[in-house]
Amino acid sequence: MTDKNENQLFHHALRLGDDALILGQRLSEWCGHAPMLEVDLALANIGLDLIGQATHFLNLAGEIEGEGRDADALAFHRDVLDFRNCLLVEQPNGDFAQTIARQFLFSNWQELLMQEIAAAPEPRLSAIGAKAAKEIAYHAKFAGEWVVRLGDGTEESRARMIAGLDWMWRFVDELFDARDGAPSHRPEWDARIAHALAEANLELPKPRRGAMGGRAGHHSEHLGHLLAEMQFLQRAYPGATW
Amino acid sequence: MTNKASSSEAVGQTKANWPLWEVFVRAKNGLSHKHAGSVHAADARMAIEAARDVYTRRMEGVSLWVVPSSAIVASDPKETADLFAPAEDKVYRHPTFYTIPEGVKNI
Numbered sequence: 001m002t003d004k005n006e007n008q009l010f011h012h013a014l015r016l017g018d019d020a021l022i023l024g025q026r027l028s029e030w031c032g033h034a035p036m037l038e039v040d041l042a043l044a045n046i047g048l049d050l051i052g053q054a055t056h057f058l059n060l061a062g063e064i065e066g067e068g069r070d071a072d073a074l075a076f077h078r079d080v081l082d083f084r085n086c087l088l089v090e091q092p093n094g095d096f097a098q099t100i101a102r103q104f105l106f107s108n109w110q111e112l113l114m115q116e117i118a119a120a121p122e123p124r125l126s127a128i129g130a131k132a133a134k135e136i137a138y139h140a141k142f143a144g145e146w147v148v149r150l151g152d153g154t155e156e157s158r159a160r161m162i163a164g165l166d167w168m169w170r171f172v173d174e175l176f177d178a179r180d181g182a183p184s185h186r187p188e189w190d191a192r193i194a195h196a197l198a199e200a201n202l203e204l205p206k207p208r209r210g211a212m213g214g215r216a217g218h219h220s221e222h223l224g225h226l227l228a229e230m231q232f233l234q235r236a237y238p239g240a241t242w
Numbered sequence: 243m244t245n246k247a248s249s250s251e252a253v254g255q256t257k258a259n260w261p262l263w264e265v266f267v268r269a270k271n272g273l274s275h276k277h278a279g280s281v282h283a284a285d286a287r288m289a290i291e292a293a294r295d296v297y298t299r300r301m302e303g304v305s306l307w308v309v310p311s312s313a314i315v316a317s318d319p320k321e322t323a324d325l326f327a328p329a330e331d332k333v334y335r336h337p338t339f340y341t342i343p344e345g346v347k348n349i
Contacts, residue, residue, distance in 0.1 A: 036260075038281050038292035045295055142291060149284070 009122060010064040011084065014074070015215060016117075017057030018085035021075055022223070023106060024050035025230050029093055039096070042142060046103070049135040056128040063124075076234035080223050087214040088171035090223045094164065097150050097157065101164030104143035108192050109175045111136045112185040144196045151200025158202075165205050173210025260284050262311040265293040267303035275307050283308075 027047030034040035058071035088106055093099045114136055117129030150161040176182045176189075197204055213219065233240065260282045266275035278297045283289035289308040298306065317325055329335070 036282060038283065038288075038296055041299075042291070042295040045299065145287065145291075149288075 006064055009125070010061050013057045013061035013064065013125070015084045015086075016113075017054045017061055017071070017074070018083050019089050019106075019110070020050040020057065021054035022083070022085045022226065023089040023102075024048070024054060025226060026089065026091075026093055026102075027099075030099065035096055043099070046139050046142070049132075049139070053128065053132045053135070056132075060124055060128065072234070076231045080219050080227060081217040083214075083217060083219065083223060083227075085214055085219075085223075086171065086174050087211055087220055088168060088175065090214070090220060090226060091168060091171065092222055094167065095160055097160035098164035098167055100143055100146045100150065101161065101168045103139060104147050104196070105165075105168055105172060105193070106175075107136055107140040107143050109182075109185065109189055111140045112188060113182060116185070140192075144192075147196050147202075148200040151197070151202040161200070162202065165202070169205040170208050170211050174212050174214060177215055179215070263289040263293070263308045264311050264314060265289075265297050266307040266309070267293075267297055268305035268307075269303050271304060275305065278302070280311065281308070 024047045027043050027050065030043040031040065031047075034043055054075070055071045058074045062069040062071060062074055088102060091098075091102055093102075111133065114129045114133040118126050118133050120126045120129065147161065150157040152158070153161075176186050194204060211220075261284075262280050263283055264280050265278045267278045268275045278293075281289055281292040281296055283292050286308065290306055293306050293308050297303075
């Protein structure tokens with residue numbers, strides 16, 4: 001494999017790993033605080049699935065880079081400018097509806113992406129993709145069903161669901177960055193989203209200018225705070241293990 | 243912001259809208275579903291997913307049953323003596339007069 005290909009693969013694995021890592025960290029913030037026990041477990045399980053995927057992708061990235069960095073080194077010792085996650089996953093949890101909005105938009109996209117990656121020629125990548133696709137199918141289903149329950153629920157749940165989708169909508173365009181071959185998934189993603197929203201009796205959020213920059217390390221203020229919490233222990237006690 | 247219901251009204255609504263479901267998990271094909279616990283959920287689909295998230299995290303099973311707790315009729319503890327004592331001394335009801343072949347575990 002040429003150096004250029006290796007470099008592209010490294011950055012691709014980094015993007016995939018960072019998306020999963022940051023969203024996993026966000027979901028872990030719900031642990032012990034969710035509206036009910038069953039939801040607490042569901043969100044924590046989804047978070048764990050994502051962190052598992054991040055471990056695989058970041059380990060692969062470290063392997064390709066060949067400088068001795070493993071998933072832990074990449075996760076806990078990079079600063080904001082070196083993270084390559086999309087802006088959507090670093091958005092704050094807000095209320096349950098906002099969290100569901102973020103999960104709904106992200107997991108439907110991630111599922112389509114992973115199905116493609118599972119068929120990729122690079123075997124190390126496709127193995128991770130195949131396993132991840134099964135987990136993500138459940139995440140997307142879970143989030144979609146909650147969008148319907150909240151959207152087609154009470155006045156309050158509907159208002160919150162609309163507000164949540166409104167917050168997250170301008171981070172959608174960045175998901176379909178040409179670099180990852182993602183634009184080809186846009187029509188199917190649009191169809192899935194439209195279908196769920198129709199079932200939920202909700203309108204599609206108004207189109208707006210998409211916020212960009214996550215893939216180049218230009219993140220919102222949220223990421224710095226998130227990393228401060230996530231990385232504190234490893235930075236304070238480098239190399240600490242359980 | 244909508245008017246918040248008084249707290250006892252809210253609790254009543256919650257109980258009505260989120261009934262209790264009993265969860266039964268089948269560990270593997272051929273065995274029976276065993277009672278694993280309960281979940282609160284607003285509808286059957288949510289109950290299945292909650293049961294999956296709460297009771298099959300560690301590959302405990304391959305099949306789930308969820309039943310609204312209100313559908314379960316239990317024997318009255320006061321009737322335990324009437325219902326179950328007569329069976330205590332009826333040796334002829336037990337299949338003890340032949341040996342079970344080795345290796346047959348789940349009869």
